[in-house]
Amino acid sequence: MSELWQALAQGVFIGSTYGLLALGMGLVYGVSGVVNFAHGDFISLAMFMCLALFSAFSLDPYVSVLITIPVMTAIGALVYRFLLRPMVGYKFLMVVQLTLGLSLVLQNGILMIFGGQPARTPSIVESKLIILGDVVLRLAHVIACAVAFAMAIGLYVMLRSTDFGRSIRAVHQNAHAAALMGIDVGRVQVMTFALGIGILAVAAALLLPGTPIQPTQGLQYTVITLLVVVLGGMTNFVGIMLGGLVIGISEAMGTVYVSDTLGRLVPYAIFVLIMLFRPQGLTWRAS
Amino acid sequence: MLEVEGLVAGYAGTPILRDISLRLDRGETVGLLGANNAGKTTLINSLSGIVTPMAGRIIFDGRDVTRATPMQRVEMGIIQVPEGRLVFPEMSVRENLLLGGFCDRARPLRPRQMEKVLALFPRLKERLSQPAGTLSGGEQQMLAIGRGLMAEARVLMLDEPSLGLSPLFVQYIFGIVDQLHKDGLTMLLVEQNLNLTLRHAQRCYVLERGHIAVEGAAEVVKNDPRTRQAYLGL
Numbered sequence A: 001m002s003e004l005w006q007a008l009a010q011g012v013f014i015g016s017t018y019g020l021l022a023l024g025m026g027l028v029y030g031v032s033g034v035v036n037f038a039h040g041d042f043i044s045l046a047m048f049m050c051l052a053l054f055s056a057f058s059l060d061p062y063v064s065v066l067i068t069i070p071v072m073t074a075i076g077a078l079v080y081r082f083l084l085r086p087m088v089g090y091k092f093l094m095v096v097q098l099t100l101g102l103s104l105v106l107q108n109g110i111l112m113i114f115g116g117q118p119a120r121t122p123s124i125v126e127s128k129l130i131i132l133g134d135v136v137l138r139l140a141h142v143i144a145c146a147v148a149f150a151m152a153i154g155l156y157v158m159l160r161s162t163d164f165g166r167s168i169r170a171v172h173q174n175a176h177a178a179a180l181m182g183i184d185v186g187r188v189q190v191m192t193f194a195l196g197i198g199i200l201a202v203a204a205a206l207l208l209p210g211t212p213i214q215p216t217q218g219l220q221y222t223v224i225t226l227l228v229v230v231l232g233g234m235t236n237f238v239g240i241m242l243g244g245l246v247i248g249i250s251e252a253m254g255t256v257y258v259s260d261t262l263g264r265l266v267p268y269a270i271f272v273l274i275m276l277f278r279p280q281g282l283t284w285r286a287s
Numbered sequence B: 001m002l003e004v005e006g007l008v009a010g011y012a013g014t015p016i017l018r019d020i021s022l023r024l025d026r027g028e029t030v031g032l033l034g035a036n037n038a039g040k041t042t043l044i045n046s047l048s049g050i051v052t053p054m055a056g057r058i059i060f061d062g063r064d065v066t067r068a069t070p071m072q073r074v075e076m077g078i079i080q081v082p083e084g085r086l087v088f089p090e091m092s093v094r095e096n097l098l099l100g101g102f103c104d105r106a107r108p109l110r111p112r113q114m115e116k117v118l119a120l121f122p123r124l125k126e127r128l129s130q131p132a133g134t135l136s137g138g139e140q141q142m143l144a145i146g147r148g149l150m151a152e153a154r155v156l157m158l159d160e161p162s163l164g165l166s167p168l169f170v171q172y173i174f175g176i177v178d179q180l181h182k183d184g185l186t187m188l189l190v191e192q193n194l195n196l197t198l199r200h201a202q203r204c205y206v207l208e209r210g211h212i213a214v215e216g217a218a219e220v221v222k223n224d225p226r227t228r229q230a231y232l233g234l
């Protein structure tokens, strides 16, 4: 029984971070129609930036975010402005190819600088545990969960009740009408992409403690993010967070109840099952 | 106030509008008539900066705005209420109105302007927190006009506001147009509905396959045989 609670708790903690990763992708898809296949490699990039900052200045990942957030946000803005924007809107497959190319560039760039060995970025919380009865929780997971939900709520409030948030939703619902309101659609797209990449800096720091990293991990994160976004119905905020939890929990259940390698397939199996019965995603609304 | 000279515009290098010249004076309601596909929406989108002109000039308040972006034109007060209303369906009536006043010039004035708009459309007041997508067609048209007014429009361009509405709502919307005219607003009324527009506009232009076939005072346009021809010719 405690095993079940253990897996469930771990799933929720990881899943909330997956949800956060996917919110960025969903937002970008919502306003520009771009599916970014380099999403996971941007997470890698943020993680290796944390590693570099630790090696150079012994910074804890939780401190490094102060540097990685602005840097990743700026990188996101530049990538969208100069690489994606010229193609967005009329050539979906070319945009996909471009982001795949970007994925390879990032992956090999990281490989060149850091080498292929798995690495670890130490953190003060890495070995701290919280014991609740039979269930042992890692402090890093609890922090990840709390921060991920706090950020999701913050994003939600921003989208609901600020002019910037409303302009993002307006572009998503009808870009032509948004332009007629005096909204600079191109600028909203750049800023949303930058926001989506900036969020990854936070997610990277949340995932880092206790997790070995390697340059080739990006695709794995991209795939997980895609699963979550599709489960969530692409642009549905609550659906995406829910999708994150589903994938996180099935991953945790898989590794606890099924053998380690086979267990990794569980999230995909669950995904296929859900998609068979609910192709529109988890949420109830059709749009 | 707004002047168009020799405008040529279209899509992907193919001109739809050929040599359009027209004028809107301050406080006037000008009708822009034409059958389906005559190019009315293309013209209004050129005025909004959505369609880029291939030739010609657009002058607003003595300033050449031919190359201005849609955002800059909204900032100047050139506001379009688009064909098919295009309200933001998943946002509440209130949020739609707030977005109408998104531009820098209108933003600080939103609370006051919101009151005015809700006084003009009491129906919207009852539905403030309802998603715009759940409104009836007539209510969506009220919202689209209200949203345009939130931008502190100096020229309001209405693209086929009567499209798809019941006769009762059409009457109501044109009553609103008259009221706005009395308040001194400059308007461009784009319509297919000939007789109705002739009754509510002081001057009219009739667009036929991308060029202006007839223009003049409403009475003159009404009695010009070329007006009927322009409609039948398509």
Ligand SMILES: Nc1ncnc2c1ncn2[C@@H]1O[C@H](COP(=O)(O)OP(=O)(O)O)[C@@H](O)[C@H]1O
Pocket: B011, B016, B034, B035, B036, B037, B038, B039, B040, B041, B042, B043
């Ligand atoms: N986005 C577009 N791309 C290409 N052609 C268009 C587009 N919009 C309209 N057209 C064409 O331009 C012509 C005029 O259309 P439009 O301006 O919408 O006329 P109206 O508003 O008078 O019905 C039509 O032949 C239409 O097919």
Ligand SMILES: [Mg+2]
Pocket: B040, B041, B042, B083, B159, B160
């Ligand atoms: Mg039209």
